[in-house]
Amino acid sequence: MQRKFRLTRSDDFKRVRQSGRSYAHPLVVLVARASDQPRVRVGVAAGRTVGNAVYRNRAKRLLREAMRPLVAGIPAGWDLILIARPGLTTATLTDTRVALDSLLRRAGLTPIHEA
């Protein structure tokens, strides 16, 4: 996923975490909030409960890679945060993709790629 689709600033994270809606899944938590930007921005996070630095990095890579083809299908003007949970360290890419699919559907940000 290219950096231009990434959520990077600390203030952005704070705003989404505070006033966004959250949707939980055993592997991932999705937090979404509308923004005034003309694009979709995604941030990923992994806390210390996920594991050591290797596992945290792996979890974030999985999330970015799984999210990459989905970004185009989401309506513009949304900021998303994906928070990794401990189970993600043993999950595969397809597991992660399924999890994200269901989360986005529940959030009403249904990808249109299967059309």
Next chain:
RNA sequence: CAGGUUGGUCGGGCAGUCGCGGCUCCGCGUUGACGGGGUCGAGGAAAGUCCGCACUCCAUAGAGCACGGCGUCGGAUAGCACCCGGGGCGGGAAAGCCGCCGAGAGGCGCGAACCUGCCGGAACAGGGCCACAGAAACAAACAGCUACUCCUCCCUUACGGGCGGGGUAGUGAUGGUGAAACGGUGGUGUAAGAGACCACCGGCGCGUGCAGUAAUGCACGCGGCCAGGUAACCCCCGCCGGGAGCAAGGCCAAGCAGGAGCGAAUUCGUCUGUGGACGAUGGGAAACGGCUCGUUUCCACACGUGCCCUCCCCAACCGUGGGGAAGGCCAGCUCCGGGUAGGCUGCAUCGAGCGGCGCGGUGACGCACCGCCCAGAGAGAUGACUGCACAGGCGGAAGCAAUUCCGCUGGACAGAAUGCGGCUUAUAGACCGGCCUGAGGC
């Protein structure tokens, strides 16, 4: 070859597809949050942060004190308490089959390579402590032993002797306690004893010689006869150390607040110095309690309180009220200093750099030559999928066996964040050596 032990190297490979970050080049009817090409892109520990440096800022006349660290010898290094090579004192390791015991099984002792802890003041500069036990824990006398002497009783004609008790003196052999009790064995000696004296042994100190750069070792001689342990307790001696750290530091700098100026409008309203102190309330954050509420703590360029309250006049005891004067505030713009968010830099090719080869050194390491330029993020880039071999494991088949074939499985610990050197800790497995012991062959 087997067993033990130890050091080093590597720690996944190749190909394809998709993708990410840095640098660089190119393209354009769409100069953009664009498209494409090239190139580079994690570790031996990147980890822990236990030491040492570089670098930066602050402080600083010099010296000393305090505090902290280090402390065998020599070397290496920019530097380092931990590196390299030695020395001393321990602890472990167990091959060996040497010695002793045993009928044997076996036991005890001796013991290679190697691993490992410690190292100034041999605790006579001084202080402290050494629980319990014990008389006593550093210079002592409980029992005991010995001599002299006193008292009671007994034996004896008497001299004298004996049991018990007391006093004075000597003693450190014996006993018991303890982790530890002031060298050991044998003798001389004595009332009894004792390094009091003698021989040998152990240990200490001094001297000489030899080996070694030295620590130290060995040999010989002499000495006084012998000194408890603890400085990972204080202390003493020597050496070293100013403090903080890339969240160091430098540059730029929204917004808000502050200052200066320009300037519009109205005399309507409102306000009144500087600096500080405090926190009932309000705002924000967090925690706690079962509750729309409360408590506690914290934060600010927020707010308030009261001290205080521009000057003059009048009323009044004060609070205060009335009137006047001066100044400020109430739109916008420009500029100024500090500086928050944020950005750039430090910081990512020129270094105590990496690779190769040669030489010197036992080694840490050094020198010479040749070649190379080698991650640089900032919510944090190196990943995903597929295939193929390669080690390994499991199962099956063939074969006397070595081995071969097939299927399944499957590759640890772990992710740079200013950069180096050392240390420590985690780590599946693979490969290559060194040393010791044993067996066999030539």
Next chain:
RNA sequence: CGGGGCGUGGCGCAGCCCGGCUAGCGCGCUUGCAUGGGGUGCAAGAGGUCGGAGGUUCAAAUCCUCUCGCCCCGA
């Protein structure tokens, strides 16, 4: 990146600086008494590798070194 602290029965803490004593205190737990029963009360009792490893010492929870885990502070 730097600094500081903590780890001791089930829980919360002493003891550590200056080594020795039975590792102590409160709550909790178990048993018994008392009550019709519960609580309260009274009496008795169990329960601790002092986070782990190594060292110094005659002797270590305490001193030294390494290590593991947790918490707090500084932009």
